[in-house]
Amino acid sequence: MAFCNQCGNKVEDGSRFCTSCGAPIDRDAVRAAATAQGQRQSSTNRHVERLITYSDTTAKYKAEDIDANRYVSILAYLHVLVVVPLFAMKESPFTQYHARVGLNLLVLHLAAEIAGSMLHSLIGWIPVIGAIVGVIFGLLNAALWGVSIFGIVSAAKGKARELTVLEPFKLFK
Numbered sequence: 001m002a003f004c005n006q007c008g009n010k011v012e013d014g015s016r017f018c019t020s021c022g023a024p025i026d027r028d029a030v031r032a033a034a035t036a037q038g039q040r041q042s043s044t045n046r047h048v049e050r051l052i053t054y055s056d057t058t059a060k061y062k063a064e065d066i067d068a069n070r071y072v073s074i075l076a077y078l079h080v081l082v083v084v085p086l087f088a089m090k091e092s093p094f095t096q097y098h099a100r101v102g103l104n105l106l107v108l109h110l111a112a113e114i115a116g117s118m119l120h121s122l123i124g125w126i127p128v129i130g131a132i133v134g135v136i137f138g139l140l141n142a143a144l145w146g147v148s149i150f151g152i153v154s155a156a157k158g159k160a161r162e163l164t165v166l167e168p169f170k171l172f173k
Contacts, residue, residue, distance in 0.1 A: 004018035004020065004021060004023055004025065005023065005025070006018060006021050006023035007020050007021040007023065009021070011025055053163070053164045053165075054150075054161045054162055054163050054164060055161065055162055055164055056159065056160065056161045057097070057160045057161075057162075058158070058159045058160045058161070060093075060160065061093055061094040061097070061160060062093075062094075065092050065093060065094045065095075066094050066158040067158065068092070069085075069089060069092045069094055069095045070094070070155055070156060070157075070158045071155075071156070072084070072085050072088075072089055072092075072095055073085055073094065073095045073097075073098035073099075073155035074098075074152050074155045074156055075102075076095070076098040076099045076101065076102030076103070076151070076155070077098070077101075077102045077105065077148040077149075077151040077152045077155070078102075078148075079106055079109065080106070082099055082102040082103050082106055085098060085099045085102075086099040086103065094160065097160050098151065098154075098155050098160070100172045100173065101151055101162055102148075102151065103171075103172050104166065104169065104170050104171055104172055105144060105147060105148055105151065105166075107171055107172075108144055108166075108169055109141065109144050112137060112140050112141055112144065113137075113141070115137070116133065116134075116136075116137030116140075116141075119133050119137075120133050120134065120137075147163060147166065150163065
């Protein structure tokens, strides 16, 4: 679908003149606009793909280790229960992987809670801004719980998968 350069009205593909104002249609401008729109869409697609892409390192772990310890690995994503697989299952590389991911998520949750509380204490008394801060940090916490659920499902299936969007925030590798 093309648009008139003069009045902005929709014109049929292949038309040489606008049916609304009669201005000649500049094919080069139409092609340039279509190319720019395609680049914007592909950029958005790259950002969305980055959010939902994960690294799968399951092949690094022995099948016996995964089968024996996958349900204990779930505890790594339930906040403070991360200490159970972290300290009780030191001999299981698969469980230790999930414990490190869970520990990173716990630190991110705590950092979000502390930052949200501090920011709310500083500027939360301003009605609109306080509400905005609450919504932003509420959404951040919901997103982190979503990542935790992703981890629980991965551990239950016997997979070692981690969202690549969290790579910059890893403290424990």
